Amino acid sequence: MKKILLLLFFSTLLPKIYAQEYFPNNEGVKNTNNNFTAFTNAKIYITPTQIIENGTLLIQNGKVISVGNNSIIPKNCTTINLNGKSIYPSFIDIYTSFGIEKPKNNSSSGRNPLYDSKKEGHYWNENIRSEVNAYESFNYDQPKAEELLKAGFGVVGTHVQDGIARGTGTLIALNNFDKSTRLLSEKLTNHFAFTRSAVTNQSYPSSLMGMMALLRQMYLDLDWYKNGNSTTKDVSLEALAKNENLIQIFDSGDKLNSLRASKIAKEFGLNYVLKGIGNEFERIEEIKKTNSKLIIPINFPEAYDVSDPNQANQMELKDLRFWNQAPTNLKVLSDNGIVFALTTDKLKKVEDFRINLLKAIKYGFDKTKALEALTTIPASILGKSNEIGSLKTGSYANFVITSGAIFDEKTTIYENWVQGSKYVINDITIKDIRGDYDLTVANQQYKWKISGEITAPKSIITTLDSKKVSSKLSVSNNWISTVMKSMDSTKTTFSRLIGYIDDIQLLSGKAILFNGNEVKWSAVRTAPFIKPIDSLKLEKNNTIIATTFPNVAYGNSKKLTPQTLLFKNATVWTNEKEGILEETDVLVKNGKIASIGKNLSDASATVIDAKGKHLTSGIIDEHSHIAISNGVNEGGQNSSAEVTIQDVVNSEDVNIYRDLAGGVTTSQLLHGSANPIGGRSAIVKWKWGLSAEEMLYEDQPKFIKFALGENVKQANWGIVNPTRFPQTRMGVEQVFTDYFQRAKEYDATWKNYKVSKGKSKAPRVDLELQTLVEILNKERFITCHSYVQSEILMMMNVAERFNFRMNTFTHILEGYKVADKMKEHGVGASTFADWWAYKFEVNDAIPYNGPILHNAGVLVAYNSDDAEMSRRLNQEAAKAVKYGNISEEEAWKFVTLNPAKLLHIDNKVGSIKIGKDADVVLWNNNPLSIYAKAEKTIIEGVMYYDLQKDEEQRVAIAKERNELIGQLLQEKNKGMITQEPKKAEKKEYQCDTLEN
Structure with a gap:
């Protein structure tokens, strides 16, 4: 027994002495060590593609001195034999908030919004915080550093994640032992995002389109400021100018927002590195066309607990599908040749990074590409390839020592060396007996x-x-x-x-x-040994659902193309002088109406038997708010003429498909009515499955939304103490007068500057006033939200005072009272068929309004202003027959040709005429009938809706849901972490919808 105890004593003492020599104690005071350290007999990844077997890595003073098979080991060298082990460059995460305190919400201003900045000497909008430098407020977070070190990271980029222009980011080495060398670069990156600042109560911008407009104005102001035109100092613009040559990183937060950010970059000749969110695979073609480098998180969604059928039924197909498809994102990006780095951003726990990455590899992401995305690519993006991301001579000695291939689930990470300082994750002297x-x-x-x-x-x-x-x-x-x-x-x-x-x-x-x-x-x-939990998480047993265009319910399996179609024996509502033609053929070819007549033929055409059916031009909704992202109102100021709905078209809104099912082919997407001068509109064709840019009507006329009445004077906003002008209807008139006068003076200033040929200082480009000048110059048309006759008259008087004409009064529910004045002014009406009494200022509305205006010679259209009504506008048109005894043919024009005329696009759409766009709808009944269904909806020769296909898709969607729910039930049965199903709360925008 004594021998055994003695043996145990020495067995515990001797290895500890050995361990202290091999693993010097890193706690407490650090002594400067200028000696060489050689790591021998290791498999060394100098880069992901340059690999040495049984090599030697020699480091000194935190740098790589040499690496190779024949390295000469100096005499005064500590040699560590890593036989059977591997060495990889430490990872780099260039998008974090490491060591930065999260900005706190500013609640000092109470509930009421702030309209003007109180910060003198800074940019006029407090969401532009370009003067902020991360290194000035940085505090090394050792616990967080250890989380990152354990995950294999050696260097991180960090910045203050607050505001739209966020200032500069710094580069930090995760060196826990020598703070004097941690800061690799004070200002290396310059950051932007579509996110309001938490430290301001300034009301503008409140919407995504407002943020985009603010960025445009900021860049215009920057150029103006750099050219010495300002008479005052602006520290925000000065910082932007100084930081122009830094790496510009934009946190887009969504695939569609990535496209929007790249649009701004293209306008101003910029090169953003886009930080995405993980859904890029859904729009991979458009993402690829941006030619941008990306930073991609891998926070895959947890499985949903769908064991309760009622909760499962609340889930949208797109969310179920995203859970299934998300692990393929990295493979899709890589297969399409897109350069991207990986980030831990958005992960609940850093330790999940490795699990998720290994899962992505299980789903086809190449291991070499994965290593590049964590080493050489982020180093290249930062312009630091000679310092980090590899183990080339002269680089920082940032590397991890592993038991084997770093992306093998059985591999153990032993140590992470940063700038030659060792961080022990697992004791390398302990043998793994598992x-x-x-x-x-x-x-x-x-x-x-x-x-x-x-x-x-x-x-x-x-x-x-x-x-x-x-x-x-x-x-x-x-x-x-x-x-x-x-x-x-x-x-x-x-x-x-x-x-x-x-x-x-x-x-x-x-x-x-x-x-x-x-x-x-x-x-x-x-x-x-194989970790049972990790293996479970990484098990690949789910069939991946194919991506559709768009990747939501009713998406197409491939992008649709134009067809040659021949409709035979249809009742054709031409909306032209020919009227309604019985048993007539219509040939659609090359996206146009090619021929109209009887006994037509075309060998290349798909023949559609339309006998007993009705063929019409597509419905045009003059006033819609569907398919808009993150805000229909920019109500932060009483004028927002600088914003445009064209920036924020949401091409994946299922209401687009529903509109197509209701025969709608074209809509004008309007800004809301939160302010007297709203934003610019977007005229779109509902090309389901294409990008937002492809949906925009080509060379569309310029429109803007104005508004009158209760909404603009904030009567219904619920603010305890409203502070924004105007507060009264007479104040609304003054807003128009003031702004148009300012626009006149602005235009004159620029004309004088051009006459002087630049001899004086250049005026500041003002996107807001520039838009109003277009109205004065009759280059932009106004659609004006209106109800009360007094304000309708007031608005026409203001227009005439400034020598332009109103184009359209929308809603116009008291239009029947002033029909003669409207006819005299030359303004059209886009109204509701029979809405009334939904608020005080519409108490005098009558269902005869449209017919009375029509009979007075005013151009009249019916619009929806509502996602539900927009898919039954054919029935709204029929109400003109009921209430006004308007002929069926004229009533149909209320939702086709007349809105086309109001939008100045009737040269291409609104009627069936040879040479016009083939935007047509085939109905199974008289289109004004409540029994009518759109069987086929065609835009420029492409069949975007087909009733028979719709029925097939419903069956396919049900089958897909069942398959995905089955996969999710398997996940739960395997013991995986699950989350509670959540019903997607979709906000349907109307005129008065405000963002929180």
């Missing part, structure tokens, strides 16, 4: 499973007949000690096993049995 063994103690046979962590293994011992033997295992300094507990009918006995770990394939030593006898024991390894 696995399955056949255990023999004396002549007794057992099965032994060792799991848990390397430094804290867990033991499960069973007899050959599967009876569990209680056991406890400990490992220290490569000595193993196990206690086996046995019980019989009379007492509990213990056997103790000890031994030195020499070969993990064969463990052996001495056992002291319960009776004091010493015997030999041995354990032969039969299987390696």
